[in-house]
Amino acid sequence: MDFVSRVAELxxxxxxxxxxxxxxxxxxxxxxxxDSADGALEMGRVILSALAGRVGIVKPQIGYFERFGAAGYAxxxxxxxxxxxxxxxxxxxxxxxxxxxxxxxYASAWLEAGPLQCDAMTVSPYPGFEALEPAxxxxxxxxxxxxxxxxxxxxxxxxxxxxxxxxxxxxxxIARRARERSRNTQSVGVVVGATRSLESSGLTDGxxxxxxxxxxxxxxxxxxxxxxxxxxxxxxxRVIPTVSRSVLGAGPAAVGAAxxxxxxxxxx
Amino acid sequence: MDFVSRVAELxxxxxxxxxxxxxxxxxxxxxxxxDSADGALEMGRVILSALAGRVGIVKPQIGYFERFGAAGYAxxxxxxxxxxxxxxxxxxxxxxxxxxxxxxxYASAWLEAGPLQCDAMTVSPYPGFEALEPAxxxxxxxxxxxxxxxxxxxxxxxxxxxxxxxxxxxxxxIARRARERSRNTQSVGVVVGATRSLESSGLTDGxxxxxxxxxxxxxxxxxxxxxxxxxxxxxxxRVIPTVSRSVLGAGPAAVGAAxxxxxxxxxx
Numbered sequence: 001m002d003f004v005s006r007v008a009e010l011x012x013x014x015x016x017x018x019x020x021x022x023x024x025x026x027x028x029x030x031x032x033x034x035d036s037a038d039g040a041l042e043m044g045r046v047i048l049s050a051l052a053g054r055v056g057i058v059k060p061q062i063g064y065f066e067r068f069g070a071a072g073y074a075x076x077x078x079x080x081x082x083x084x085x086x087x088x089x090x091x092x093x094x095x096x097x098x099x100x101x102x103x104x105x106y107a108s109a110w111l112e113a114g115p116l117q118c119d120a121m122t123v124s125p126y127p128g129f130e131a132l133e134p135a136x137x138x139x140x141x142x143x144x145x146x147x148x149x150x151x152x153x154x155x156x157x158x159x160x161x162x163x164x165x166x167x168x169x170x171x172x173x174i175a176r177r178a179r180e181r182s183r184n185t186q187s188v189g190v191v192v193g194a195t196r197s198l199e200s201s202g203l204t205d206g207x208x209x210x211x212x213x214x215x216x217x218x219x220x221x222x223x224x225x226x227x228x229x230x231x232x233x234x235x236x237x238r239v240i241p242t243v244s245r246s247v248l249g250a251g252p253a254a255v256g257a258a259x260x261x262x263x264x265x266x267x268x
Numbered sequence: 269m270d271f272v273s274r275v276a277e278l279x280x281x282x283x284x285x286x287x288x289x290x291x292x293x294x295x296x297x298x299x300x301x302x303d304s305a306d307g308a309l310e311m312g313r314v315i316l317s318a319l320a321g322r323v324g325i326v327k328p329q330i331g332y333f334e335r336f337g338a339a340g341y342a343x344x345x346x347x348x349x350x351x352x353x354x355x356x357x358x359x360x361x362x363x364x365x366x367x368x369x370x371x372x373x374y375a376s377a378w379l380e381a382g383p384l385q386c387d388a389m390t391v392s393p394y395p396g397f398e399a400l401e402p403a404x405x406x407x408x409x410x411x412x413x414x415x416x417x418x419x420x421x422x423x424x425x426x427x428x429x430x431x432x433x434x435x436x437x438x439x440x441x442i443a444r445r446a447r448e449r450s451r452n453t454q455s456v457g458v459v460v461g462a463t464r465s466l467e468s469s470g471l472t473d474g475x476x477x478x479x480x481x482x483x484x485x486x487x488x489x490x491x492x493x494x495x496x497x498x499x500x501x502x503x504x505x506r507v508i509p510t511v512s513r514s515v516l517g518a519g520p521a522a523v524g525a526a527x528x529x530x531x532x533x534x535x536x
Contacts, residue, residue: 024369063366063373069345069383073338095366097392098331099422101292102361105331115337124365126394126417128424149394154367156396159445163431163438170431170438177427 003120003145004186004212006089007240010056015268018057018091018214019259020244021047021079023064027248037071040064044079047247050255051088054263058083059242062094077115090118091214095149097124099131107138120145122191122214126160129177139187146188147214150174151201153193162202169202178211189214194223194231194241205233213239219246225265271388271413272454272480274357275508278324283536286325286359286482287527288512289315289347291332295516305339308332312347315515318523319356322531326351327510330362345383358386359482363417365392367399375406388413390459390482394428397445407455414456415482418442419469421461430470437470447479457482462491462499462509473501481507487514493533
């Protein structure tokens with residue numbers, strides 16, 4: 001079954017929510033865990049336990065593991081394996097982007113059989129959309145998905161994303177290219193932050209027509225899950241909203257309850 | 269001593285050449301090494317031995333290590349440590365780019381004390397220039413450097429890099445922001461590919477005035493080191509040209525000779 005179908009199947013029982021695993025120094029301290037690979041592994045396992053029966057998609061943020069070097073990678077390898085074994089879809093939030101055989105290597109790392117294999121990864125298109133092709137091909141082969149960074153919500157996002165070619169913003173161009181590329185395989189989606197309106201990101205809901213959209217920015221970062229339809233309009237049914245800090249901030253004993261609150265905000 | 273001064277000091281004895289460590293599946297096979305973390309470590313050690321007394325700067329391409337997961341990271345940790353212990357400057361070619369505390373984590377991983385600490389890293393500005401600020405601050409603190417991806421040489425580079433804001437291309441805007449940011453500390457440089465002319469990348473040598481420039485694309489990728497001054501004009505004295513495939517392609521017994529050939533092309 002391909003990624004889109006698996007998301008649809010999981011959504012029919014759990015809704016579309018995705019929960020992040022973000023073992024930052026701050027969140028580990030808040031949980032009374034060591035700021036180490038072991039602490040990150042422990043936090044990840046508590047989150048995975050709380051997801052069982054509640055949520056179908058999980059997103060480890062790779063930067064928080066990389067700061068521990070090889071030990072951090074061993075931790076995220078374990079979490080990826082445990083999550084997939086439990087039937088969860090795993091999206092590696094890695095935002096990799098390079099050209100040629102380097103891009104092939106990143107795609108191989110996160111999408112092909114191996115210690116870090118996930119169901120999907122995020123990529124960054126500064127080198128150009130076509131440069132990401134090795135990841136699209138790897139995703140097709142594995143029946144996984146690639147989410148291309150399209151519009152972020154940070155104040156300086158327009159430096160690059162609002163620049164224009166023939167009147168079309170970079171963010172809209174990336175969405176259009178993703179739509180073209182995904183027409184046959186649906187293995188290509190986009191990342192669009194939720195705390196900025198589509199309009200102020202240079203997008204319309206039509207630009208996202210037919211695309212899976214991974215959307216961070218809900219919960220502690222400011223956007224309300226109950227506003228998902230308002231923010232994304234016609235694209236809302238294909239949005240995978242992600243929450244991280246609001247769930248981690250609840251503390252280890254209340255992760256499940258925090259997720260339940262978010263599911264209620266989604267009307268589930 | 270800060271990064272620019274160290275580059276200047278190393279250049280006065282060795283010239284500005286930087287050699288890549290790119291253990292791709294293809295290059296490992298060419299060397300008769302296993303396509304594994306051990307093979308990558310072995311290849312890296314042979315390259316480091318050949319650099320001694322010849323070259324002062326080395327650039328591991330992180331994607332080629334990441335495909336081996338934690339074992340690959342253990343290999344690159346060892347190589348970084350061995351290279352820095354031998355007095356080499358190490359640039360992590362990681363092209364990380366994200367926002368907020370995730371960017372802080374990537375900066376921490378590659379620039380702060382820890383198993384992966386290097387002298388410099390490459391970053392990707394799709395999320396905006398300001399989003400990279402945690403890396404600039406970490407580089408200042410460590411007296412290292414950050415090279416911001418500016419202009420790549422692949423055919424589809426213009427999708428993003430040639431888009432314009434008030435008539436200024438994204439690539440020129442990134443160079444300008446880097447110049448502003450580096451004015452006080454010189455800890456910020458840019459990555460500009462050598463196989464496309466500055467003009468066709470939307471840049472002039474003036475846009476690179478005062479900036480350190482890390483430039484891949486020499487050797488097997490097509491640009492001649494003897495043309496460095498022609499390609500970069502007034503910016504040439506601050507360019508760190510990198511070679512990888514032409515050195516690896518020579519095979520393990522001829523790495524030193526291949527480097528010597530490149531040094532001659534630079535007139536050294």
